[in-house]
Amino acid sequence: MTNLTFGTLAMRIANEADAYEYLESLRWPEKPVCPHCGVMNDHYFLKPTNGVSRTTTRGSESQRRVWKCKDCRKQFSVLTGTIFHGSKVPLQTWLFVFFEMCTNKNGIAAREIARKYGVAPKTAWFMTQRIREAMANDSSGKLSGNIVMDETYIGGKPENWHANDPRRAKKGNSTTKMAAVALISEETGEIRTKVVTNVTGSVIQNMVRENVVTGTTTLHSDSAPLYRTVSKEMAGHHVVNHHAGQYITELSNGTNKAENFFSQLKRSIDGTHHCVSKEHLSRYLSEFAFRHGSHYLSDTERMVKLMGQVPGVRLSYRPLTAE
Numbered sequence: 001m002t003n004l005t006f007g008t009l010a011m012r013i014a015n016e017a018d019a020y021e022y023l024e025s026l027r028w029p030e031k032p033v034c035p036h037c038g039v040m041n042d043h044y045f046l047k048p049t050n051g052v053s054r055t056t057t058r059g060s061e062s063q064r065r066v067w068k069c070k071d072c073r074k075q076f077s078v079l080t081g082t083i084f085h086g087s088k089v090p091l092q093t094w095l096f097v098f099f100e101m102c103t104n105k106n107g108i109a110a111r112e113i114a115r116k117y118g119v120a121p122k123t124a125w126f127m128t129q130r131i132r133e134a135m136a137n138d139s140s141g142k143l144s145g146n147i148v149m150d151e152t153y154i155g156g157k158p159e160n161w162h163a164n165d166p167r168r169a170k171k172g173n174s175t176t177k178m179a180a181v182a183l184i185s186e187e188t189g190e191i192r193t194k195v196v197t198n199v200t201g202s203v204i205q206n207m208v209r210e211n212v213v214t215g216t217t218t219l220h221s222d223s224a225p226l227y228r229t230v231s232k233e234m235a236g237h238h239v240v241n242h243h244a245g246q247y248i249t250e251l252s253n254g255t256n257k258a259e260n261f262f263s264q265l266k267r268s269i270d271g272t273h274h275c276v277s278k279e280h281l282s283r284y285l286s287e288f289a290f291r292h293g294s295h296y297l298s299d300t301e302r303m304v305k306l307m308g309q310v311p312g313v314r315l316s317y318r319p320l321t322a323e
């Protein structure tokens with residue numbers, strides 16, 4: 001399989017009909033499945049009368065590929081039941097933006113999408129939010145093995161802002177600081193994240209229980225007391241004592257993986273985001289965790305993984321690797 005680049009993707013989906021066919025090949029590797037009644041196999045393609053496009057109810061020309069189910073007699077397309085359905089943004093643009101968001105190390109800012117693809121800033125923002133939802137929609141199950149866990153504070157301390165800092169006028173002196181907790185598999189690099197206002201032992205414990213098979217997992221953390229309670233449930237707990245200048249031990253690579261993840265995240269937030277709300281930060285963490293946790297995949301495979309996580313799209317991995 002040749003690795004996708006922006007150039008090869010652009011050639012493959014040169015127009016809207018191509019984009020439909022591309023998504024069809026991912027979603028329906030064998031034959032279309034009717035999203036209305038679930039019947040596979042017995043559908044016919046409604047060829048546009050002029051061979052290229054059809055006129056929509058609003059009177060505009062569309063290259064939408066439409067199928068009709070012989071069973072329930074309803075029409076459908078590959079977009080039916082997905083987040084793309086009803087969107088005025090061309091599918092081709094959606095697919096380009098998906099690709100950019102899963103391959104650019106820092107993602108792509110909404111204003112950049114608006115500029116590059118000629119969509120309204122609001123639409124661009126909506127697109128990035130939907131794509132982040134897909135990124136967060138990872139159902140690969142609980143982690144086990146060796147898990148690195150660490151927490152960090154994001155959003156800055158207003159008391160440290162300069163007296164003339166414009167953020168003061170906007171925010172007053174209320175704190176905008178939020179905590180992010182990351183849990184990373186030492187073996188696969190998969191990440192689970194959580195945004196909280198305060199990190200406590202029970203926050204850590206709940207997060208571990210939700211995401212990890214505790215009995216077969218060894219926890220690696222710093223010496224913060226936060227990790228003590230949950231460590232009793234784990235197969236093992238290796239601690240590095242940062243206060244004593246210890247970062248790795250014979251038994252543990254310490255929390256380096258988590259610290260690298262957080263520092264890349266913070267650099268990117270500083271570079272592209274001015275205001276970080278709790279909701280925004282949590283989506284942003286999902287986006288970073290998705291890319292970080294799938295670093296071992298090729299760009300093509302990552303794109304395929306992400307398309308499979310789009311709510312409403314269930315796809316088989318077979319077709320992706322076929323070409």
Ligand SMILES: [Zn+2]
Pocket residue numbers: 034035036037038039069070071072073074
């Ligand atoms: Zn049907």
